[in-house]
Amino acid sequence: MKIKAAVLYEQGKKTPFSESKPLKVEEVDLEPPGAGEVLIRTGAAGLCHSDLSMINGVMQRKVPMVPGHEAAGVVEEIGANVTQCKPGDHVVMSFVPICGECEFCITGRSNICSTAFNARATGALINGNRRLSLNGEPLHHTNGVSCYAEYMVACEDSVITIDKEVPMLDAALFGCAVVTGVGAIINTAKIVPGSTIAVVGLGGVGLCALLGGVVAGAGRIIAVDIASDKLGLARQLGATDTFNATDPNCTEKIIEETKGGVEYAFEVAGVVEAMQTAYAITRRGGTTVTSGLSQHQHTFEIPHSQLVVDERTIKGSYMGSCVVRNDVPKFINLYKQGKLPVDKLRSGNICLNDLNQGFDKLAAGDAIRQMLVMHDEFSA
């Protein structure tokens, strides 16, 4: 079928994107779902910083590609042998499909599935197929999702069936921001109630970490960003203290305020400076968790003996260490109880033609999660 989709032809184009136009709306060809695959009508798709990093070249990807990895939608059609969902089901897309057979999948770590990791590098679906093309030339898939398109064909390993009550605009956020942010707190760090935590970087993912901290019963939640408006929102969402990272004494102030630093610090900005802040404000015996994805060649120095004598822990957190089939329904239950008010993270709806400007806004820090909507029935 012919569908409208955004195509990224070249990474690293100059800002403003509203002028350089890295994303072009095209009428592309989408093949029907093969065995083990499903056709999904895209409900809503979020603009995540990782998408921005694929556009500006911080993350190297194969082009031309149809971007977008955070989405929810409705199953329209299923291919042969599909058991995970049926037409009419509402689904959240998982940006890491689950092969179910690799060493990580069989040990409860499907978030780092090695089959998915290899497929992502080639720009194919996890089964090796490609379903998107333009003028007969294949287009690369993004993390098996490619949701900046009216429809998606994905492997059933990429979908999680959810409750139909959840509006698409909120459901989409569970595909990346929620699993990554809430999962970092609950799964990666496993914080205990009463803990003092800090979240460094308050975008869509960081604010979800903050909400996760509230849910997990953190005693004190310190929110840190370079943008003062993000600090205000963080307070509304449950931060007990806020600090601006542009203050040259920010680190010292947090250490003083917490009498030695926080038990758990979460870096969620995707820059080494934020990682340095997060590490510096972690107290003796504490844990620094990092979810941000900075340029792959960037490194972070650790004072070796301090790591040892302070018995510190540094942990990477990919997709919040979630087993998505288990965690997404749980997180949705928390949302339905009002405990994860992710609707407060949405910064308005946009259409395909607005994507370039949308990424300018995200890069400038002027939006949390803008939602791409391509079918009117999902706009509320």
Ligand SMILES: NC(=O)c1ccc[n+]([C@@H]2O[C@H](COP(=O)([O-])OP(=O)(O)OC[C@H]3O[C@@H](n4cnc5c(N)ncnc54)[C@H](O)[C@@H]3O)[C@@H](O)[C@H]2O)c1
């Ligand atoms: N690990 C994963 O599985 C995963 C999943 C999704 C996103 N990510 C990564 O997480 C990061 C955050 O994503 P997002 O969509 O929330 O981004 P975002 O752009 O919405 O938010 C980033 C925030 O960090 C702040 N910031 C920038 N520099 C800072 C500094 N030095 N100190 C403190 N704050 C600083 C910005 O002002 C902004 O509020 C990105 O690097 C993204 O690629 C990782």
Ligand SMILES: [Zn+2]
């Ligand atoms: Zn696997």
Ligand SMILES: [Zn+2]
């Ligand atoms: Zn994301």
